[in-house]
Amino acid sequence: xxxxxxxxxxxxxxxxxxxxxxxxxxxxxxxxxxxxxxxxxxxxxxxxxxxxxxxxxxxxxxxxxxxxxxxxxxxxxxxxxxxxxxxxxxxxxxxxxxxxxxxxxxxxxxxxxxxxxxxxxxxxxxxxxxxxxxxxxxxxxxxxxxxxxxxxxxxxxxxxxxxxxxxxxxxxxxxxxxxxxxxxxxxxxxxxxxxxxxxxxxxxxxxxxxxxxxxxxxxxxxxxxxxxxxxxxxxxxxxxxxxxxxxxxxxxxxxxxxxxxxxxxxxxxxxxxxxxxxxxxxxxxxxxxxxxxxxxxxxxxxxxxxxxxxxxxxxxxxxxxxxxxxxxxxxxxxxxxxxxxxxxxxxxxxxxxxxxxxxxxxxxxxxxxxxxxxxxxxxxxxxxxxxxxxxxxxxxxxxxxxxxxxxxxxxxxxxxxxxxxxxxxxxxxxxxxxxxxxxxxxxxxxxxxxxxxxxxxxxxxxxxxxxxxxxxxxxxxxxxxxxxxxxxxxxxxxxxxxxxxxxxxxxxxxxxxxxxxxxxxxxxxxxxxxxxxxxxxxxxxxxxxxxxxxxxxxxxxxxxxxxxxxxxxxxxxxxxxxxxxxxxxxxxxxxxxxxxxxxxxxxxxxxxxxxxxxxxxxxxxxxxxxxxxxxxxxxxxxxxxxxxxxxxxxxxxxxxxxxxxxxxxxxxxxxxxxxxxxxxxxxxxxxxxxxxxxxxxxxxxxxxxxxxxxxxxxxxxxxxxxxxxxxxx
Numbered sequence: 001x002x003x004x005x006x007x008x009x010x011x012x013x014x015x016x017x018x019x020x021x022x023x024x025x026x027x028x029x030x031x032x033x034x035x036x037x038x039x040x041x042x043x044x045x046x047x048x049x050x051x052x053x054x055x056x057x058x059x060x061x062x063x064x065x066x067x068x069x070x071x072x073x074x075x076x077x078x079x080x081x082x083x084x085x086x087x088x089x090x091x092x093x094x095x096x097x098x099x100x101x102x103x104x105x106x107x108x109x110x111x112x113x114x115x116x117x118x119x120x121x122x123x124x125x126x127x128x129x130x131x132x133x134x135x136x137x138x139x140x141x142x143x144x145x146x147x148x149x150x151x152x153x154x155x156x157x158x159x160x161x162x163x164x165x166x167x168x169x170x171x172x173x174x175x176x177x178x179x180x181x182x183x184x185x186x187x188x189x190x191x192x193x194x195x196x197x198x199x200x201x202x203x204x205x206x207x208x209x210x211x212x213x214x215x216x217x218x219x220x221x222x223x224x225x226x227x228x229x230x231x232x233x234x235x236x237x238x239x240x241x242x243x244x245x246x247x248x249x250x251x252x253x254x255x256x257x258x259x260x261x262x263x264x265x266x267x268x269x270x271x272x273x274x275x276x277x278x279x280x281x282x283x284x285x286x287x288x289x290x291x292x293x294x295x296x297x298x299x300x301x302x303x304x305x306x307x308x309x310x311x312x313x314x315x316x317x318x319x320x321x322x323x324x325x326x327x328x329x330x331x332x333x334x335x336x337x338x339x340x341x342x343x344x345x346x347x348x349x350x351x352x353x354x355x356x357x358x359x360x361x362x363x364x365x366x367x368x369x370x371x372x373x374x375x376x377x378x379x380x381x382x383x384x385x386x387x388x389x390x391x392x393x394x395x396x397x398x399x400x401x402x403x404x405x406x407x408x409x410x411x412x413x414x415x416x417x418x419x420x421x422x423x424x425x426x427x428x429x430x431x432x433x434x435x436x437x438x439x440x441x442x443x444x445x446x447x448x449x450x451x452x453x454x455x456x457x458x459x460x461x462x463x464x465x466x467x468x469x470x471x472x473x474x475x476x477x478x479x480x481x482x483x484x485x486x487x488x489x490x491x492x493x494x495x496x497x498x499x500x501x502x503x504x505x506x507x508x509x510x511x512x513x514x515x516x517x518x519x520x521x522x523x524x525x526x527x528x529x530x531x532x533x534x535x536x537x538x539x540x541x542x543x544x545x546x547x548x549x550x551x552x553x554x555x556x557x558x559x560x561x562x563x564x565x566x567x568x569x570x571x572x573x574x575x576x577x578x579x580x581x582x583x584x585x586x587x588x589x590x591x592x593x594x595x596x597x598x599x600x601x602x603x604x605x606x607x608x609x610x611x612x613x614x615x616x617x618x619x620x621x622x623x624x625x626x627x628x629x630x631x632x633x634x635x636x637x638x639x640x641x642x643x644x645x646x647x648x649x650x651x652x653x654x655x656x657x658x659x660x661x662x663x664x665x666x667x668x669x670x671x672x673x674x675x676x677x678x679x680x681x682x683x684x685x686x687x688x689x690x691x692x693x694x695x696x697x698x699x700x701x702x703x704x705x706x707x708x709x710x711x712x713x714x715x716x717x718x719x720x721x722x723x724x725x726x727x728x729x
Contacts, residue, residue, distance in 0.1 A: 032121065037063065040108055139159065141157065143214060145215045147217045150218060156203060175207075176205055176206075179202045184216045200520075259284060266295060272307070320627065329367060332364040332365065343539065343540050347537040351482055354481065355478050378413070386481060387486075388488055389459065389514070408457070414473070415456040419439065419443070421437060491513060498546060502546070502573065506528075520567045554570070589680075590662055621645075622635030622636060663712040681719070684722075
């Protein structure tokens with residue numbers, strides 16, 4: 001009897017569903033059902049989309065493999081998950097609606113539009129979408145930008161545009177993500193609500209792997225006359241883009257920084273070392289109105305520039321010498337430093353890395369291909385460093401926050417499939433042999449699921465590989481990467497340089513350019529990228545452009561209308577000095593140089609060729625772990641260990657109290673206490689002391705029974721332990 005009743009109910013549901021489906025287009029799997037499952041979270045990483053699935057039922061993550069999902073639902077396990085005879089009793093619906101026990105709870109409530117779509121699809125015979133059916137070519141959101149007050153909301157609408165020119169409202173099937181959830185929240189239904197804090201955020205909508213976004217601005221309460229923004233200084237195009245964004249948010253920039261602050265900041269940014277007291281005095285005595293711009297030019301011409309900026313790139317490219325060999329790593333280090341000394345164009349720099357061949361004892365970039373030996377290892381490094389595209393996730397499944405799929409990962413990897421090697425290979429922990437890197441005539445990459453051999457293919461656009469066994473596919477890749485049409489290439493490097501100088505990237509993290517991680521100022525990023533490209537990918541030109549802007553010269557002290565800003569560059573963001581820069585600065589102030597193993601006498605920390613060189617100080621202040629696979633992240637946070645090290649480290653104490661150190665020399669000199677105090681302030685802060693600071697310093701020397709050398713050492717130690725010394729203001 002029970003089976004008879006269920007059969008009658010199933011038949012009634014079938015007739016009712018058939019009438020509804022007949023009113024419009026009948027649902028098919030890829031176009032209609034897969035988006036429903038994605039929207040419901042059925043193929044999310046925490047549910048059936050995780051590796052191996054859940055409870056014996058596996059779907060591709062976020063529906064990146066619709067064909068496989070169709071088989072899993074309609075055919076696997078003898079088709080037990082769907083019932084053509086009684087569609088309403090299908091296990092797929094009974095579980096998703098929690099009519100049967102389901103660990104994921106209710107995902108498709110009975111009567112909901114998603115539930116009805118899946119039911120109608122089963123009733124209609126579970127068709128897959130025909131190969132020639134219209135496909136979604138893009139999605140759009142309405143509106144694309146809104147300015148709201150705190151606590152306001154509005155509905156976001158998502159429209160899919162198909163290849164046949166038709167459109168469809170897919171708001172109910174889209175997923176929404178806010179770049180700043182604390183400022184702007186996006187509900188599952190697409191309602192956007194602002195929080196109590198002023199600022200801005202981008203809400204991204206995702207549908208079938210495509211993205212569209214809406215910018216939401218929450219201005220700071222209170223009116224600011226437009227004339228205030230019109231009167232702000234504009235040294236170059238950077239300023240206009242930043243002031244426009246600040247105007248939109250009702251923020252006001254801080255006051256310009258003083259000359260001494262600018263002098264110290266520029267020295268640390270360009271050459272990674274403090275100005276000497278003589279350089280400070282000379283700069284302050286210069287009456288020329290363009291003295292700041294001329295200072296930047298002088299710094300860019302100094303030899304320290306190459307070591308400072310090459311050291312940054314070695315973090316991203318330096319392999320472990322215990323894995324690939326000491327001589328090979330030393331050779332790579334030398335090549336990078338020489339590239340910065342010669343200021344070769346950035347596109348040439350990248351091309352020489354991507355297409356590197358030859359001996360690891362002679363051709364520095366070849367060492368990278370000695371370290372990374374499989375195409376699947378090389379591809380994500382190249383895409384992340386030089387394009388800002390993080391492909392690693394797509395190695396196993398569709399990227400959860402981008403449009404890259406597994407096929408694209410392996411097609412991109414195929415550019416490196418024919419790399420050949422001659423030599424004894426690796427034998428860690430001592431791999432001292434030479435290896436020759438060359439372009440072979442064979443080699444392929446297969447799709448891990450289908451086993452199909454994949455030809456090299458660019459992530460977008462075209463990078464045709466010549467049909468010639470002697471042609472190196474990497475040449476085609478390098479041409480595509482450095483092409484003016486490839487917007488990622490110039491955007492990621494200007495963003496990286498901007499972050500190094502300004503304390504935060506326009507896109508953050510700096511090497512993660514994707515639709516769901518939008519720039520804080522898109523027009524500024526595009527303008528910098530265009531200017532960089534127009535000027536021949538000249539890194540010195542890029543740095544000069546940033547340093548000569550009015551935005552760069554802002555003070556770090558906030559005002560009442562930018563105190564909460566951390567991403568729109570209304571003020572300068574302070575940064576703790578880089579480990580090597582800080583150690584070299586301490587050596588310069590104390591007058592006692594460091595000695596490093598495996599380095600020539602007199603070498604500075606910025607000239608160290610490997611993080612394997614022992615240094616407790618550099619480790620304490622965040623240099624990358626030498627065992628970590630590049631690209632390596634540095635520790636930029638301040639820690640209690642760092643504070644204790646500055647206060648108590650025996651090596652630092654030795655420098656401050658050295659008989660050959662600066663404190664001892666100043667004490668022995670005939671200078672007055674006032675002159676000694678001024679010299680120490682110029683050495684550490686690149687400025688003269690205030691009257692109060694001078695009085696406190698002089699009092700150390702004039703106290704009853706005071707020892708001049710002890711007073712100089714105490715004052716030097718106190719200044720080195722201060723935040724003003726530790727941070728770039």
